[in-house]
Amino acid sequence: MSDWHAVATIKDLAARKKKSVEVAGTPVALFYINGHVYAMNDICIHEQRQLSKGALLFGKVICPGHQWKFDPATGEPEDQDGCQPTYPVRTDDDGTIHVSLLPVKEQA
Numbered sequence: 001m002s003d004w005h006a007v008a009t010i011k012d013l014a015a016r017k018k019k020s021v022e023v024a025g026t027p028v029a030l031f032y033i034n035g036h037v038y039a040m041n042d043i044c045i046h047e048q049r050q051l052s053k054g055a056l057l058f059g060k061v062i063c064p065g066h067q068w069k070f071d072p073a074t075g076e077p078e079d080q081d082g083c084q085p086t087y088p089v090r091t092d093d094d095g096t097i098h099v100s101l102l103p104v105k106e107q108a
Helices: 010-016
Strands: 004-009 018-023 026-033 036-041 055-057 060-062 089-091 096-100
Touching: 004 010, 004 018, 004 026, 010 018, 010 026, 026 096, 036 089
Parallel strands: none
Antiparallel strands: 004 096, 018 026, 026 036, 055 060, 089 096
16 A cells, blocks of 8 residues: 555646645645645644635745644744644656655655
């Protein structure tokens, strides 16, 4: 069984810049920012709101609850404690986006 799950295509994601998907029962938000795809847990660590329903502003993911600003690459919130879970992403030559729920250090 593969640790990578096909979840979307670049073409689908590029149109709206964000998308909610489910990976092995885990809600995941995909974001397309400056030509890169990022994956984060879709449920905010602060207000348990769907990050995929928030906004993208200056390369940050803005939670629709209390407007926490998250770095999509690291999950670090701006001026707040905690860390939003992020997931490794890879894209095939045909534009298929794959997400793994394994920590980055296990992706070798």
